[in-house]
Amino acid sequence: MTRKFEHVAVLLGGLSSEREVSLSSGKDCADALEGEGYKVTRIDMDRDIATRLKEVAPDVVFNSLHGPMGEDGTVQGVLEILQIPYTHSGVMASSLAMNKELSKAAFRAAGIPVAEHKIVPREVAAKEHVMEPPYVVKPIAEGSSVGVFIVREDHAHPPQELSSSDWALGEHVMVECFVPGRELTCAVMGDEALGVTEIIPAEGLAFYNYEAKYAPGGSKHVLPAQISPNVYQLVRKLALKAHKALGCRGVSRADFIFNEKSAGDDQLFCLEVNTQPGMTATSLVPELAAHAGLSFGELVRWMVEDASCNR
Numbered sequence: 452m453t454r455k456f457e458h459v460a461v462l463l464g465g466l467s468s469e470r471e472v473s474l475s476s477g478k479d480c481a482d483a484l485e486g487e488g489y490k491v492t493r494i495d496m497d498r499d500i501a502t503r504l505k506e507v508a509p510d511v512v513f514n515s516l517h518g519p520m521g522e523d524g525t526v527q528g529v530l531e532i533l534q535i536p537y538t539h540s541g542v543m544a545s546s547l548a549m550n551k552e553l554s555k556a557a558f559r560a561a562g563i564p565v566a567e568h569k570i571v572p573r574e575v576a577a578k579e580h581v582m583e584p585p586y587v588v589k590p591i592a593e594g595s596s597v598g599v600f601i602v603r604e605d606h607a608h609p610p611q612e613l614s615s616s617d618w619a620l621g622e623h624v625m626v627e628c629f630v631p632g633r634e635l636t637c638a639v640m641g642d643e644a645l646g647v648t649e650i651i652p653a654e655g656l657a658f659y660n661y662e663a664k665y666a667p668g669g670s671k672h673v674l675p676a677q678i679s680p681n682v683y684q685l686v687r688k689l690a691l692k693a694h695k696a697l698g699c700r701g702v703s704r705a706d707f708i709f710n711e712k713s714a715g716d717d718q719l720f721c722l723e724v725n726t727q728p729g730m731t732a733t734s735l736v737p738e739l740a741a742h743a744g745l746s747f748g749e750l751v752r753w754m755v756e757d758a759s760c761n762r
Contacts, residue, residue: 455756456536459484460509462526464495467518468597468620476730477515480751483732484513487752496521501529511758512537513751515730522727523549523592531760538754540726541762544698548726549592551625554697561696563689563721566708568627576624577613585629588613590620601629630720632710635676637690638728638739639703640750641757644687644694645739649676672735674742682709685719693724700762701754704728704736 461484463477464470474495481491492507494500496516504512512535516522524546530537540548547553555565571581576588584606590598598620600610613624634650651671676683690705706722728736732747740750 456510458490463515469517536758540699632708635707639694644691647676649673
C-alpha cells in the first residue's frame, strides 16, 4: 500500500467511562504503527485537544478513543474544523451509532431486524417494570456494555442502580425486549464484511458485559462461528448493510443475537454497530482481520492510509 502519511497522532484515554479500554487500544495501535515505520505521537485526549493537535501538527489522527466525546462525533467535529484526516467514521455516522435509539431507527429503515424497545426516564424505569420481564435496560449513548442490566422473570423490581444519585449515564434509558441466543459479531473493513465470531462469556457471567469484554478469560471467541453457512453469510450481509445504513467509514463492528430456537424471521437481531471497536492486538476486530490474512500492523496501516476528512 502506498503511504500518504508519515506522522500519526494516536488519540487515546479521554474523558469517558471507557478510558482504560482506550488506553489499552491506543497503546497497542501506536506500538504497531511504529512497527510499520510511522512517526507516532501519543495524545491522551483532554479538553485542550485542539491546542495539542495544533502543537503536534500530525499528518493524520488515529482515533483510539471510546465512548462519549471520542466516539460520538465530538472529536470528529474538532478534527474536521482543524482539517486533519482521521480514521474510522465521521461526525454523523459516529453520532448515529452512539445513540442507540437513532441507530435502531436507521436499522429498521434499512430492513435490519432489531428488538422492540421503549425510551423512558430512568426514574420511571427504576420504580416499576415498564415492560414484561425479561428485558434489558441500557443507557442510550454509552458503549462497552457500561450500565447495562438484564431483568429476569424472577426479578421483583427493576435495577435500583437507576435511581442512584451518582448515576451519570443519562436521564433516559432504553428498555428493550430480551432476546435469548448466541452472541455473534462481524467486522466491516471499507466495503467488505470480514468473518463472523461467536462470543461465549465465561461461566458465571450473565452476558457479554464489560468484564467479559476486557477481563482476562472473560470470554471465549470462536472464529469462524459454528453456525450454518446461510446464517454466517446473513450476518456478514447485515453487518455491511448496517455499516452503510449509518454511513460508517473505515472499520466498524456489528453485534448480533442469534436465537436459533426461534422459527422464521425472528432468529437474528442487530444489537449495535461499534464505530470505534476495541483495538488491542487480541480484540475482536484484529482477530477477524487476522482470519482474513491481515496482521495487526497491516490492519492499522490500512486504517491510517484510509483516513480522510469529510467522512
